[in-house]
Amino acid sequence: MSQDLRDQRTDDNRRILLIDDNVAIHEDIRKILIAPPVRGAVDDLENELFGADPNADLPSVTFTIDSATQGREGLECVRQANLRGLPYALAIVDMRMPPGWDGLETIRHLWKEAPDLQILICTAYADNPWDEVKRTLGRSDGLLILKKPFDGIEVSQMAHALTEKWNLARRARLQLEDLETAVRIRTRCLEEATLRLHQEIVERERMEVALRLAQKLEAVGQLAAGIAHEINTPIQFIGDSLEFLREACGGLASVLTAHTRLCQAVERAGGFEDLVGEIRRTEEAADLAYLSENIPPSLARVADGASRVATIVRSLKDFAHPDATGATAADLNRGLESTLVMARSEYRDVADVETAFGELPAVVCYGSDLNQVFLNLIVNAAHAIGDVVRQNEGRGTIRVRTSVDGDEAVIAIGDTGSGIPPEIQRRIFDPFFTTKGIGKGTGQGLSIARSIVVDKHKGSLTFETEPGRGTTFFIRVPIAGPPTEATQVA
Ligand SMILES: Nc1ncnc2c1ncn2[C@@H]1O[C@H](COP(=O)(O)OP(=O)(O)O)[C@@H](O)[C@H]1O
Ligand SMILES: [Mg+2]
Secondary structure: OOHHHHHHHHOOOOEEEEEOOOHHHHHHHHHHHOOOOOOOHHHHHHHHHHOOOOOOOOOOOOOEEEEEOOHHHHHHHHHHHHHHOOOOOEEEEEOOOOOOOOHHHHHHHHHHHOOOOEEEEEEOOOOOOHHHHHHHHOOOOOEEEEEOOOOHHHHHHHHHHHHHHHHHHHHHHHHHHHHHHHHHHHHHHHHHHHHHHHHHHHHHHHHHHHHHHHHHHHHHHHHHHHHHHHHHHHHHHHHHHHHHHHHHHHHHHHHHHHHHHHHHHHHHHOOOHHHHHHHHHHHHHHOHHHHHHHHHHHHHHHHHHHHHHHHHHHHHHHHHOOOOOOOEEEOHHHHHHHHHHHOHHHHOOOEEEEEEEOOOOOEEEOHHHHHHHHHHHHHHHHHHHHHHHHHHOOOEEEEEEEEEEOOEEEEEEEEOOOOOOHHHHOOOOOOOOOOOOOOOOOOOHHHHHHHHHHHHOOOEEEEEEEOOOEEEEEEEEEOOOOHHHHHHHO
């Protein structure tokens, strides 16, 4: 809404434009509409002679009246009035105004400039019947015809009614505009709220998926310790039995050698042909030479496999071992070794692991929690390398180093992966921030890692990265344990 329109809101517009080539008419209308302010004896006499004052029953309003004697001049007045922000409410227009535009032509131009302008046509002739006026102008609202010679009361009533109509129409329009603005604002608010709601729903769904996965993993984690224990027992007696079999095989081999020598001696000496023949046939059927050659290495392979299973199970037990209520002294190098065994399936196809374990004293910590930090960082490293080598079909390297720096243990886990783009570096520790697809990343790894290292151990978790070359994360934890624990230990 224009400022002008707003300013006019309180303004009662009673501005009238007279367009008539007869100047005498201007004077008449002026007299009728601008009634004398003081009533006296002369007025009363006038009333007696000519009837009551035509304005007596009408609301008292003050008309402002401008005059033009030609249509073009009238149009210019309307333009100027609009420019000043003081439009006319009513134009009283004569029909015949030689040499210029006639009344209808004039009105067409006026309405182009001011469509709301109310028009009162004054005509002495019956040459413009109403139907023709309507047809020529294309509309009939905002228009009345007054026949000359006119009665003062008619002019006065029409001027009051038509200017009032202009004011009412404007008020209605302004209210409508206000209403439309209010509806627009409300609609925009609603749209924004809907959009926010939609984003929140999407975010919530993503978090629910992540949470379900985390709960499932937690359940698997809890089971893992039990399963590791379950597997450990049979693995132990498989190992014991293998040891027994290897020794037994050694014994049996010596017995067989003695038997073979006996057979050969009997063959050379002659006799017992049936028995010797049966022995030879049995040896051939069993492929004794092959068995003697292959049983020992076969047993060795079984022993090797069983020992690897035992290592994995031990790592799983170490890894999943629930922490005691407080921090306890732990061997972080061993924790890293177990974690690397556990995470092997994540990096085996894409990366080799290089370890450089320094001499670390026992670190007072929540060992199983730190193992989880190591796992999260190793899995991230494997993913980052995976992104690169999937393109160039090579292999990357995960470097794990440990060292002591002052009173802190430092663990560095580096990769030759994609690096972390600058624009997301500030967000990677945010819960649920991930650049990975559903099923591969939940965006919780680093946020959990930071909470364990920083909040729980009062250590620090930082990284250095070079996009395209790789990333190294540094974990630093106080060797003496988190400060409160240290006090307890002391
Ligand atoms: N070693 C890394 N190399 C490159 N980007 C990484 C590395 N570690 C983490 N990121 C980035 O940080 C994001 C968040 O990691 P994280 O919290 O572990 O969640 P997730 O692995 O489930 O995506 C990852 O999606 C990835 O974009
Ligand atoms: Mg991760």
